[in-house]
Amino acid sequence: xxxxxxxxxxxxxxxxxxxxxxxxxxxxxxxxxxxxxxxxxxxxxxxxxxxxxxxxxxxxxxxxxxxxxxxxxxxxxxxxxxxxxxxxxxxxxxxxxxxxxxxxxxxxxxxxxxxxxxxxxxxxxxxxxxxxxxxxxxxxxxxxxxxxxxxxxxxxxxxxxxxxxxxxxxxxxxxxxxxxxxxxxxxxxxxxxxxxxxxxxxxxxxxxxxxxxxxxxxxxxxxxxxxxxxxxxxxxxxxxxxxxxxxxxxxxxxxxxxxxxxxxxxxxxxxxxxxxxxxxxxxxxxxxxxxxxxxxxxxxxxxxxxxxxxxxxxxxxxxxxxxxxxxxxxxxxxxxx
Amino acid sequence: xxxxxxxxxxxxxxxxxxxxxxxxxxxxxxxxxxxxxxxxxxxxxxxxxxxxxxxxxxxxxxxxxxxxxxxxxxxxxxxxxxxxxxxxxxxxxxxxxxxxxxxxxxxxxxxxxxxxxxxxxxxxxxxxxxxxxxxxxxxxxxxxxxxxxxxxxxxxxxxxxxxxxxxxxxxxxxxxxxxxxxxxxxxxxxxxxxxxxxxxxxxxxxxxxxxxxxxxxxxxxxxxxxxxxxxxxxxxxxxxxxxxxxxxxxxxxxxxx
Ligand SMILES: Cc1cc2nc3c(=O)[nH]c(=O)nc-3n(C[C@H](O)[C@H](O)[C@H](O)COP(=O)(O)OP(=O)(O)OC[C@H]3O[C@@H](n4cnc5c(N)ncnc54)[C@H](O)[C@@H]3O)c2cc1C
Ligand SMILES: Nc1ncnc2c1ncn2[C@@H]1O[C@H](COP(=O)(O)O)[C@@H](O)[C@H]1O
Numbered sequence: 326x327x328x329x330x331x332x333x334x335x336x337x338x339x340x341x342x343x344x345x346x347x348x349x350x351x352x353x354x355x356x357x358x359x360x361x362x363x364x365x366x367x368x369x370x371x372x373x374x375x376x377x378x379x380x381x382x383x384x385x386x387x388x389x390x391x392x393x394x395x396x397x398x399x400x401x402x403x404x405x406x407x408x409x410x411x412x413x414x415x416x417x418x419x420x421x422x423x424x425x426x427x428x429x430x431x432x433x434x435x436x437x438x439x440x441x442x443x444x445x446x447x448x449x450x451x452x453x454x455x456x457x458x459x460x461x462x463x464x465x466x467x468x469x470x471x472x473x474x475x476x477x478x479x480x481x482x483x484x485x486x487x488x489x490x491x492x493x494x495x496x497x498x499x500x501x502x503x504x505x506x507x508x509x510x511x512x513x514x515x516x517x518x519x520x521x522x523x524x525x526x527x528x529x530x531x532x533x534x535x536x537x538x539x540x541x542x543x544x545x546x547x548x549x550x551x552x553x554x555x556x557x558x559x560x561x562x563x564x565x566x567x568x569x570x571x572x573x574x575x576x577x578x579x580x581x582x583x584x585x586x587x588x589x590x591x592x593x594x595x596x597x598x599x600x601x602x603x604x605x606x607x608x609x610x611x612x613x614x615x616x617x618x619x620x621x622x623x624x625x626x627x628x629x630x631x632x633x634x635x636x637x638x639x640x641x642x643x644x645x646x647x648x649x650x651x652x653x654x655x656x657x658x659x660x661x662x
Numbered sequence: 663x664x665x666x667x668x669x670x671x672x673x674x675x676x677x678x679x680x681x682x683x684x685x686x687x688x689x690x691x692x693x694x695x696x697x698x699x700x701x702x703x704x705x706x707x708x709x710x711x712x713x714x715x716x717x718x719x720x721x722x723x724x725x726x727x728x729x730x731x732x733x734x735x736x737x738x739x740x741x742x743x744x745x746x747x748x749x750x751x752x753x754x755x756x757x758x759x760x761x762x763x764x765x766x767x768x769x770x771x772x773x774x775x776x777x778x779x780x781x782x783x784x785x786x787x788x789x790x791x792x793x794x795x796x797x798x799x800x801x802x803x804x805x806x807x808x809x810x811x812x813x814x815x816x817x818x819x820x821x822x823x824x825x826x827x828x829x830x831x832x833x834x835x836x837x838x839x840x841x842x843x844x845x846x847x848x849x850x851x852x853x854x855x856x857x858x859x860x861x862x863x864x865x866x867x868x869x870x871x872x873x874x875x876x877x878x879x880x881x882x883x884x885x886x887x888x889x890x891x892x893x894x895x896x897x898x899x900x901x902x903x904x905x906x907x908x909x910x911x912x913x914x915x916x917x918x919x
């Protein structure tokens with residue numbers, strides 16, 4: 326039977342929740358194509374994780390890579406290449422994550438296959454699955470058909486729901502997916518020796534704290550590149566001050582440019598927020614930003630481009646110049662007082 | 663010992679930066695350098711400057727693949743301080759995946775003996791983030807993605823970098839050259855083209871190669887679609903004042919204001 330392989334994402338101490346989103350994606354593909362699902366855990370030999378995954382009814386390969394410590398792109402590419410030339414899987418599901426983006430494209434080349442980045446949905450036509458991914462700053466989705474095998478599907482975090490959850494919150498620890506079969510899958514232990522050495526990992530550190538102010542706030546007014554100039558930030562601060570318990574947040578470019586501190590960055594590499602009200606001002610709605618805001622109760626967006634992607638993920642859409650809108654809102658409140 | 667990179671003396675650094683021209687709508691359509699590639703180019707120029715300051719030598723070449731008009735980003739790169747440019751001229755309708763782009767670039771620069779290749783983390787239009795890692799594989803280079811800091815001792819063939827992981831974590835790596843890095847936004851503040859560099863630019867050469875269309879792709883874009891909506895997306899109508907009033911009323915009803 327043809328196989329779909331899920332490469333488990335973990336941080337050495339445990340399986341990361343995003344793995345269950347890969348499983349959900351694999352299940353959609355499996356249900357439509359009749360292929361079976363197999364999980365692979367590249368690491369130092371991870372029997373506990375293998376037990377956890379196999380208990381979902383999935384056959385699991387515990388792939389111990391000796392001669393390396395922690396994640397190493399050379400080691401992963403080498404070991405997974407060896408395994409996959411034997412298994413000849415049809416689809417390989419990985420994350421469009423810091424790890425997946427690092428090793429998967431090169432692995433795809435080595436295997437003579439293809440890799441499709443940032444997959445957020447799967448639709449089926451007569452030729453088989455088409456993988457949807459954001460293009461053009463999120464304003465469109467491209468539907469992509471693989472032309473070679475194996476096909477590495479790099480899953481956008483937050484795009485697929487882990488089974489058994491209705492939670493729309495990516496990143497929340499979700500219950501395990503429903504059992505694919507009533508019995509635990511077989512666990513196979515394998516060992517591959519790595520003896521490369523162009524890359525030497527020197528350790529991981531967490532550099533910055535994030536999110537406390539954003540976590541506490543009931544209202545977040547978020548500023549994007551659409552504010553144009555740093556000096557305009559004070560207009561957003563004045564606007565935010567109209568709301569009780571509010572704070573100004575930012576999209577990443579404002580933090581990259583040093584206009585705002587990192588702790589105010591919202592998104593996949595910043596904070597995931599869940600305020601009562603999120604007002605996105607001049608933010609286009611890239612998937613990396615959206616990943617941080619899905620937990621908001623009410624999302625209001627102000628953007629001068631009627632086609633901005635953010636409008637697809639907003640409750641209330643305000644098409645127009647953000648400064649014009651803010652002044653109009655302020656005038657209104659002056660009048661009310 | 664297994665896994666420890668070997669550092670040797672490397673007095674000359676040859677760097678290649680991949681830069682793409684993209685359409686960005688800033689008051690009508692304009693063609694600009696992919697925002698993420700400005701960071702890549704800036705980092706390469708800074709590495710060159712560190713070599714020069716130590717009395718060593720380094721050059722920065724740039725490469726772009728795109729239609730005739732893409733030569734404009736090479737000129738901008740000259741203004742920022744790049745020394746030489748490649749322009750792989752494509753048919754304006756070509757829209758290959760990262761695999762095609764990386765394949766054509768790898769073919770063109772074969773034998774270029776670059777110590778370091780730098781790309782942006784992704785292009786604003788295709789948003790794949792794959793051209794760099796695929797190019798590394800095709801050129802046989804070690805690869806690190808999402809780089810947010812580099813440090814090197816001029817003259818050494820080893821480079822220390824920090825990669826950005828999720829949730830504010832960073833991983834440090836030591837890499838033996840030759841290598842490819844994909845650079846994340848925020849690593850530096852890209853400079854503007856300087857007048858003196860712009861004046862020198864006319865003397866710098868752009869190596870132009872016309873590349874054939876119809877390269878076999880590993881994947882095909884079948885069609886484009888509007889993204890699915892995850893929320894209702896009620897569009898407020900009228901003037902800005904009307905919209906402000908509508909939002910105000912709604913927030914009042916919800917007890918937020
Ligand atoms: C690995 C990775 C991780 C990332 N992590 C994050 C992250 O955590 N958070 C994050 O935010 N980004 C992140 N990014 C960056 C992300 O891809 C986008 O580049 C970024 O979110 C864009 O920010 P923006 O929407 O503010 O800017 P743009 O995309 O430039 O959008 C600006 C918007 O403002 C609108 N506008 C302009 N003028 C006006 C006006 N006068 N009035 C109203 N609207 C106006 C425009 O129509 C446009 O839609 C990441 C990228 C990568 C590759
Ligand atoms: N046509 C191109 N010409 C030059 N560089 C490119 C081109 N396409 C992609 N790149 C480089 O590859 C990076 C990632 O692009 P992508 O894989 O399209 O997301 C970009 O930031 C550029 O550095």
